[in-house]
Amino acid sequence: MPLNQYRQNWDLEVIFPGGSRSIALEEHLKNLENGMSILENNKATCLSTIDTAPEILAKMIESLTDIKPGISQASSFAACLIAQNPKDHGALDVQGKIAAVNSRYESILQKVQLRMAKIPQVVWDRLMSSEKLKIHHFLLNEWRNQAGNLLGDRVEQVAAALSPDGYLAWGQFYQQLSSGMKITIGKKDYSVGQAINFRAHPDESVRKEAHEALEAACRKKEDLFAKTINHLAGFRLQLNKMQGINSTLDPALLDNRLSPATLEAMWFAVSRSKPAFTAYLNEKARLLGSGKLDAFNFWAPLGSTESIFSYDEAADFILKHFGRFGPEMESFARNAFQEGWIEAEDRPGKAGHAFCAGFPQSGESRIFLTFGGRMPNMLALAHELGHAFHNHAMRPVHPLHRYYPLCIAETASTFSELLIIDGALDKAADAKEKLFLLDEKLKRSVMNFMNIHSRFLFEKRFYEERADGFVPAPRLNNLMADAIEEAYQGSLASPSVRSWIWTPHYYLTKSPYYNFPYTFGYLFSISLYGIWKERGKSFELDYMNLLRDSGRMDVEDLVKKHTGEDITSEQFWEKGLRLCVKDVADFLKLSK
Known part of the structure; x- marks a missing residue:
């Protein structure tokens, strides 16, 4: 090649x-x-x-x-x-x-x-x-x-209030403030996105330095970021009051076309499954030689089996496993790679977060990330391609019906990630490589069941306190620390209490709670993945039909129509969680 x-x-x-x-x-x-x-x-x-x-x-x-x-x-x-x-x-x-x-x-x-x-x-x-x-x-x-x-x-x-000089201005100010940050690691300056990529570096000293450097950079500007997030939230609370909205969660549920019963059932099922993932985190800490897993070691690769991918190798691997799913997805992704739809160069001065942008008039998408050559980067690339494939599936749909809720958007992206991580597991050469890959897969489960939960808890409690007045940076740090402690059930050491600064989702002006849809999409994608394993490539058409319906149905009705399942029931969510818990059991067995 x-x-x-x-x-x-x-x-x-x-x-x-x-x-x-x-x-x-x-x-x-x-x-x-x-x-x-x-x-x-x-x-x-x-x-x-x-x-x-x-x-x-x-x-x-x-x-x-x-x-x-x-x-x-x-x-x-x-x-x-x-x-x-x-x-x-x-x-x-x-x-x-x-x-x-x-x-x-x-x-x-x-x-x-x-x-x-x-x-x-x-x-x-x-x-x-x-x-x-x-x-x-x-x-x-x-x-x-x-x-x-x-x-x-x-x-x-x-x-x-929504004019460029009001509400939206604070969102733009955050983009400029965060993009202009320089994180000094090893006497060299990096962007926030590059610094975050160091979380998966094979050298613990580098991971720790990057973690501490990011925290230190955030500490210097935390008052500015606190002012930004407070003003954004203040605007939102004022608008809610004018509209008679009592809870900031209500608009997010409305935007996602979800009922409160569905969200409650999902979080309840997730919380009951957490002891398994706490056991995984504790075992990973033991393998890394510590009593409790440090946050900067969460993304650490296990052992020396991690492969470093060139961008071309990652693209070819994704194309191969998208092809296993179906010809439409493979053809679509190949076109994205060949026609310049992806900005992946690892360079300073770029924004710090990956995203997919849809262009409905030209029927294209663009994908933005910083590719660092490691498995998390390849999974991030597959994730954003999943978003773009959803846009592709919606092309025949009336323009006003293409605006689907975030929770379903995250279904397509996490489904694409599953194709890649399981593809890597299938070709694992030995137990060490399989353990490494299971660890990568379980990181996604922990991110969705614990990290996303901590973000949800932080945002909920922040808005409750913001309704009574300005929440200063030290209090925001405390709220973040408490949310992480609860969501991870005390299994994480030296957490990033200033992650509220470098998590851009809190600063989006369209809707609050840009977090729980990820957990929804992750668990729902696992259910769809199970269906594909049973049906094979014939499922691709059904999958695309589900995606096409996603802009013109409530999510409960969408899932009922295409899977026959009731997502207001805890039992639905427990099906996917059992598959994730099995990954923990496999990990614990291999790690002994």
Whole structure:
């Protein structure tokens, strides 16, 4: 195989040539603004007659459809520019312009929702019986039901709060602040993303130095980060109060189309299984020569069997095992590698977190990460390709039905990870290599069942305290320490109490609780993985159909339709957990 077969830098030029100074992008933004102006000029007539005939409502929906994908296209482009170069001030300016257009869009959408809520049920039922609106039944009923949480005549106030100079500005400030951090390790400066990659370094002294350097860098700026997270949360709490929302968890559940019963059943089942994973952590600590596992050793590879992959080797391995699942996934991933969809180069100055950005108008995705050559990097690459494959599966779906909840998005990504880690286990040469790989797999279980739980607990308690006033950095550190202690059941030493700083999910402006969906996706993907093991490649079509339905059904109904399972039951979650607990048993047996 030739070296450097696959490019490690993405191609953004085919989307909007010229970066943040792109003439095509400028024209795109002008078209969006013109489209919004036309929609705003016509909204009064449409809103006053929306209940008179199905074609009026259908026309309004199509007007919204014409604009939303364009907003997403430009927003993803700006996010990619900022990730590759956080100092791209032009991209930040573009991001602000897109936010302004989106604010106008959301304002009109909310007015449409409020108007729908006022339509008498008998008239609404008549509208919904029309063939013109049949395709949109789920979405329209969801919009109508959501209107109870909207602000009526105070929509404009919310739009102002969400403007580039308000709520969203703090999210942008976090991106700049975190991307500009320099973590000094071995007399060399690294980005946050590069420093985090050192967690999997084979040398314990390097892992410890990187851990302490990251904590020290965060300590220096913790007051700035505390101010940022407090202002973000303060905005959110004010908006919730205006909307009559009592719990910050409610919008997250609504966004994920999940019931509280499902979340409670999942966390209850997870908590009951934790003793097994505590046993794994304690055994790993013993193997590493300590009584309790240090946080900087959690990602440590066991033994000397870890392989270092070139980017090409990782790509070929992923393609092989995606091909075992089905031809569509393999073909899709090959195209992503060959057509410059992935930014993977290990260099300073990049943003610190991996992500996948969808471009709905061009039917493409872009993947961003820092590839360091180790198994966690290959799994992160597979994870983001899973997100991109979900976007690919949604291409035939109506543009307004492509917006699926995060918990299902994380299903596709973690399913892809499982294909890779189990592929590596299948070809393990001996017990030592299998132990190493089981450790890698179990890290994912612990991350989802313990680490994600600690993030959930921290965020819940932070918002409870923030409602009473500003929460200073020392208190945030204490909240993080307590959440980690509880979630890990006391099995982790020297935890990163400032992980609230370098965890970007707390600073996202769209929705709080960007954590529990990962656990949902992980456990649900294990169930789907079990189905694939039974059916083989014929399952790929069923899998894609499930993904395609993910933007037009409540998750409970989606899972019921495609698997026959009730996810409000603890028994459903226990099925996946039993498979994970078996991994622990295999690990403990091999480690003796």
